[in-house]
Amino acid sequence: MLKSLLIANRGEIACRIIRTARQMGIRTVAVYSDADARALHVRQADEAVHIGASPARESYLVGEKIIAAAKATGAEAIHPGYGFLSENAEFAQGVIDAGLIWVGPKPASITAMGLKDAAKKLMAEAGVPVTPGYMGQNQEPGFLAERAGEIGYPVLIKAVAGGGGKGMRKVEAAADFADALTSCQREATSSFGNAHVLIEKYIQRPRHIEVQIFGDSHGNIVHLFERDCSLQRRHQKVIEEAPAPGMDEATREKLCAAAVKAAKAVDYVGAGTIEFIADASEGLRADRIWFMEMNTRLQVEHPVTEEITGVDLVEWQLRVASGEALPKRQDELSIDGWAMEARLYAEDPAKGFLPSVGRLGHFRFGLTHRVDTGVEQDAEVSPFYDPMIAKVISHGSDRDEAIDSLVQAFDGIEVWPIKTNAAFLRRAADHDDFRQGNVDTGFIARHEGQLIVPEQASDNEWQAAARLALADHWEDTAQVPQGFRLNAAPAMRVTLVSDGNPITVSNGLDAKLMTSDFDYPMVLVGGVNDSEAFSTFIDDDHIVTFSRGRATEFVRTARGSGHSHAQDGDILSPMPGRIIAVEVTTGQTVTKGQKLVTLEAMKMEHSLVAPFDGTVVELDAEAGGQVSEGTLLVRIDKAE
Secondary structure (H helix, E strand, C coil): CCCEEEECCCHHHHHHHHHHHHHCCCEEEEEEEHHHCCCHHHHHCCEEEEEECCCHHHCCCCHHHHHHHHHHHCCCEEECCCCCCCCCHHHHHHHHHCCCEECCCCHHHHHHHHCHHHHHHHHHHCCCCECCEECCCCCCHHHHHHHHHHHCCCEEEEEEEEECCEEEEEECCHHHHHHHHHHHHHHHHHHHCCCCEEEEECCCCEEEEEEEEEECCCCCEEEEEEEEEEEEECCEEEEEEECCCCCCHHHHHHHHHHHHHHHHHCCCCEEEEEEEEEECECECCHHHEEEEEEECCCCCCHHHHHHHHCCCHHHHHHHHHCCCCCCCCHHHCCCCCEEEEEEEECEEHHHCCEECCEECCEEECCCCCEEEECCCCCCEECCCCCCEEEEEEEEECCHHHHHHHHHHHHHCCEEECCCCCHHHHHHHHCCHHHHCCCCCCCHHHHCHHHHCCCCCCCHHHHHHHHHHHHHCCCCCHHHCCCCEEECCCCCCEEEEEECCEEEEEEECCCEEEECCCCCCCEEEEECCCCEEEEEEEEECCEEEEEECCEEEEEEEHHHCCCCCCCCCCEEECCCCEEEEEECCCCCCEECCCCEEEEEEECCEEEEEECCCCEEEEEECCCCCCEECCCCEEEEEEECC
16 A cells, blocks of 8 residues: 555645545645645645646646655655646656656556547447547638538537536537637637647537446456536536436446446546436437546546445545555445535626635535535635635435535535625525426526526625624623614614615614524524524624525625725726737727627636627727736726
């Protein structure tokens, strides 16, 4: 068994690997960039090595620095986690050539499955069904447009070296193909250094189903059943579950057998995932499920497989890398219950899911089955990396129980001032269609209006915040009157502002301050039979209420809070990033929704558009320039 291990990653997955390694008595070495100098994974490891500046291309993507750190600290092996260099065959070979153990598949297997077009050809030769499309070498735009027309719209353009939804565009009509191809290739080049794309038929009611496979160096390969990852936004997974709803035993057997066949075709060793796309228009059928790609690494969603099988997949990785045989045979693996995972992101759904960066001033989870995270309270959410801050995992005896557990978990999440998608995730998990198993990759788009609701404070939230504000006027909260009324006869008054809306409140009979198991008070609003409870938090002039994953902020103007507001036509940078395209010029007439500037941040492209018809009167954006959050990029005068 290994004695020491370097984790070539950061955040949640680094902490996850450290946890298992510690249980196995393996010494761990972390690596970190400037931005991660005080990160949780750095403190949890037995030793940590600084490897460069904050951008990943200067630290986590520099294989030579990571290998040097392993040799300098006496680490025997390198675990790549997921993302970064985890599927880089050249890096894997470099680790092996340095005399270290690579905790992953053979470099040849990574190469064989690393490019989507080559992988599909290999799978077709191995007898695994693949989706129809074009996977050739000719990348001339006109030629690709012709192939797309032959396949039939809608089509999907995909970077052959892609992953995580990056370098992927759905195209509905021929007129949109050229722009989508340019954007896809540009994002693919930025993320993977490879602009090569393939085109495949877009399936109208697709479900994304994947199978966890595992191989060892003794020729054994098993599957650990399937996961359903159909709940996606912009091709990025949002909620995953295992097993897949609606999967019968006959279809499962054929699907998992195909996955094992795919793994054997590349002589696979270690943890991997065979991803399939299913046409679910008539339910799950074995003859309507096609190979999509293989991920030659541990997946973000691996916890749901662990929960239903009782297997620690990281432990299996470390044992296999040490030369041991798989701990279990296929007939020793079975499904126990149901599990779900939701990805908690630092992002603002109300603003197009733009990432939210800064300090986690308040970071708390209520009752949850399992939370995997790489951050903690007072940590900084950096603009340099993926905005996922935690994975919330539930388990139940059946799907209904797993959903109830997940919804309950999000009821207890408290994050501030960073914006998160917690309330969005809760609404998705609690949606009737999701509960009934009516999911496909278009679920979020179809129900967006129900999942993303205006973030204006409700009457109950106003009452809860005001009750706490009034209580804060007394040193002894036991002396506080038992409630307050909006706009009531005065006894004690306080003015609160939420989202620019001021309301003056006074004590009355509508809310009650309660003791809490935590450091912060609970506020009960309403009557005994019709009440809503809020956990609350006070930070200087800010009062925050938490309920159902939602954080609502109020400012006490009585203590002074001046706020300057940008003009309606001011287009500000929503986060630090790099401008990669400027689509307008000063004096140009623009229409509502027209693209103005494209910003690259957190490994994704973000388009900033005109809020209304008007004229560009100021332009302070230049392609290639770096901008900070709040920088004025474009100013538009509204058309009369």
